[in-house]
Amino acid sequence: MKISYYPGCTLKTKAKNLEDSALASLAALGIEVEELERWNCCGAVFSLADDDLIHQVAPVRDLIRARDAGADKLVTLCSQCYNVLARANKLMREEEEKRETINLFMDEEVDYHGEVQVVHFLDLLRETIGWDALREQVKVPLEGLKVAPFYGCTLLRPAEVAVGGGDRGAPHVLQDFLSALGATPVRFSAAEECCGAYEVLINPVEGMRRAGSVLAAAGESHADAIVLSCPLCEYNLGRKQGDIRAQVSGIPDIPVFYFTQLLAIALGLDASAGRFELNMASARKLLQDKKFVEAPATQV
Amino acid sequence: MPNVQKETEADLIPIFIMGKRYLVPESLTIMKAIEYAGYQFIRGCGCRGGICGACSTVYRKAGDYKIYSGLACQTVVEPNMYLTQIPFFPALRREYDYETMEPVAESIYQLYPELFRCVACNACTKICPMDVQVLDYISALKRGDLEAATRISFDCIQCGLCASRCMGELPQYHIAQLARRLHGGKLAPRAEHLRQVVESIAAGKFADVMEELKALPVDELRKLYTERELEPAMSDEQWRPSNNAGL
Numbered sequence: 001m002k003i004s005y006y007p008g009c010t011l012k013t014k015a016k017n018l019e020d021s022a023l024a025s026l027a028a029l030g031i032e033v034e035e036l037e038r039w040n041c042c043g044a045v046f047s048l049a050d051d052d053l054i055h056q057v058a059p060v061r062d063l064i065r066a067r068d069a070g071a072d073k074l075v076t077l078c079s080q081c082y083n084v085l086a087r088a089n090k091l092m093r094e095e096e097e098k099r100e101t102i103n104l105f106m107d108e109e110v111d112y113h114g115e116v117q118v119v120h121f122l123d124l125l126r127e128t129i130g131w132d133a134l135r136e137q138v139k140v141p142l143e144g145l146k147v148a149p150f151y152g153c154t155l156l157r158p159a160e161v162a163v164g165g166g167d168r169g170a171p172h173v174l175q176d177f178l179s180a181l182g183a184t185p186v187r188f189s190a191a192e193e194c195c196g197a198y199e200v201l202i203n204p205v206e207g208m209r210r211a212g213s214v215l216a217a218a219g220e221s222h223a224d225a226i227v228l229s230c231p232l233c234e235y236n237l238g239r240k241q242g243d244i245r246a247q248v249s250g251i252p253d254i255p256v257f258y259f260t261q262l263l264a265i266a267l268g269l270d271a272s273a274g275r276f277e278l279n280m281a282s283a284r285k286l287l288q289d290k291k292f293v294e295a296p297a298t299q300v
Numbered sequence: 301m302p303n304v305q306k307e308t309e310a311d312l313i314p315i316f317i318m319g320k321r322y323l324v325p326e327s328l329t330i331m332k333a334i335e336y337a338g339y340q341f342i343r344g345c346g347c348r349g350g351i352c353g354a355c356s357t358v359y360r361k362a363g364d365y366k367i368y369s370g371l372a373c374q375t376v377v378e379p380n381m382y383l384t385q386i387p388f389f390p391a392l393r394r395e396y397d398y399e400t401m402e403p404v405a406e407s408i409y410q411l412y413p414e415l416f417r418c419v420a421c422n423a424c425t426k427i428c429p430m431d432v433q434v435l436d437y438i439s440a441l442k443r444g445d446l447e448a449a450t451r452i453s454f455d456c457i458q459c460g461l462c463a464s465r466c467m468g469e470l471p472q473y474h475i476a477q478l479a480r481r482l483h484g485g486k487l488a489p490r491a492e493h494l495r496q497v498v499e500s501i502a503a504g505k506f507a508d509v510m511e512e513l514k515a516l517p518v519d520e521l522r523k524l525y526t527e528r529e530l531e532p533a534m535s536d537e538q539w540r541p542s543n544n545a546g547l
Binding site (some may be wrong): 007008009010012013038039040041043054055057058061105106108 | 405418419420421422426433435436438439442443444445467
């Protein structure tokens with residue numbers, strides 16, 4: 001079985017810490033993936049207009065590239081990319097008329113019918129390794145680390161593409177993942193809420209209010225940190241956290257990690273694999289305080 | 301119009317230039333066929349060697365919905381081609397201060413935010429007469445990869461056909477040129493051997509040879525030039541001139 005890897009634009013720039021920690025972890029786990037040789041931006045947001053098929057062309061083109069590369073699965077890390085690719089794939093599998101229109105428009109490619117399976121990295125771990133086997137691979141159990149699992153919108157909605165293998169109850173993939181690493185997932189009332197998304201551009205005040213309420217809920221859960229899989233959520237909850245705290249009262253100082261960064265540390269990889277310099281400063285400090293990683297050698 | 305149509309009918313084929321039918325010799329390039337038909341180029345024609353990008357042509361074939369493109373100086377006519385020259389296509393080229401510009405993708409995003417209007421339809425790549433993977437370099441820039449954009453767009457001859465087809469209204473070729481300038485001038489490693497040669501020249505390596513040449517009478521100078529030793533067409537990389545003076 002061949003697994004292609006779709007990084008997405010942000011993982012090559014602002015979210016290198018998501019990509020690098022994930023790829024290092026996969027290598028340590030012995031799972032082979034191959035980045036698509038050619039890929040384009042997926043579009044970042046799935047177009048909901050029923051007759052707007054042109055915005056399906058970008059993700060479908062990536063799916064075709066994966067199919068043509070001989071892949072059975074296309075794995076992604078960014079929640080937004082996952083959502084767009086998975087929904088476009090679903091459209092190509094299930095909506096015959098739209099599929100035909102798109103295939104006719106893309107007349108230089110072999111017709112696509114949804115042959116590739118789009119999987120999120122969390123589901124790849126769950127399906128390919130499984131939580132028990134992952135637990136056995138953990139070299140640095142994250143004992144005593146209380147983590148708020150943040151799903152946000154696009155890992156769970158709509159239900160047809162939700163991560164976790166299709167069970168319809170409360171989501172627990174991130175909790176299962178965290179438990180396998182030896183960490184303690186906490187009950188977190190805002191786990192499935194919106195981080196504010198692109199409001200940060202259009203209506204920053206409302207965006208901050210939204211992100212602030214997520215951060216406040218994480219504080220109330222007494223978590224040491226938040227984990228997530230989305231660069232946009234990380235931006236709103238992590239990078240902008242200082243700005244939010246300056247304007248909204250009751251916002252905790254809480255590190256935000258990509259789930260793959262905790263994976264890399266738990267697997268015993270060198271701290272450099274986590275690229276923590278790209279997180280807010282409190283992130284690495286927390287891992288050092290908990291003795292999961294060593295402090296970097298002081299520069300002379 | 302030259303009066304040759306009667307003598308070799310079999311070698312003449314019909315083409316349609318801006319909708320009007322002409323019979324032209326089948327072996328001509330589009331450019332020569334247009335001239336054969338009586339047109340004189342004042343735009344839409346440049347080097348005639350497939351490099352300068354001035355003579356982009358779009359054409360269709362009878363009964364075929366596809367749009368084809370080519371450089372008029374390089375593409376041989378086919379029967380029932382419907383064609384025209386696109387000597388210019390308007391595309392916004394931003395002004396910038398190269399010296400103060402950071403060689404990062406954000407510099408490009410600021411000047412050309414329309415980059416993100418790309419929907420990956422691939423019309424740019426399909427129309428490119430140089431077979432540049434235009435969509436791929438636009439995609440590379442979206443993920444901040446100036447090196448890849450430079451490499452992928454390297455064969456671009458700035459003809460502008462990509463911009464003519466873009467539903468996102470991007471000026472792709474201007475964007476790529478900026479990427480190449482930023483990468484080539486500010487990111488790519490300097491060529492060490494070039495620096496050494498320039499230094500040696502500045503230090504007077506060719507000063508004596510130049511003085512000798514400048515002292516020669518014009519006739520002798522002309523003789524030296526016309527009788528200079530040329531590299532044979534089929535020589536390999538080991539070829540060296542027999543007289544190395546001045547090199």
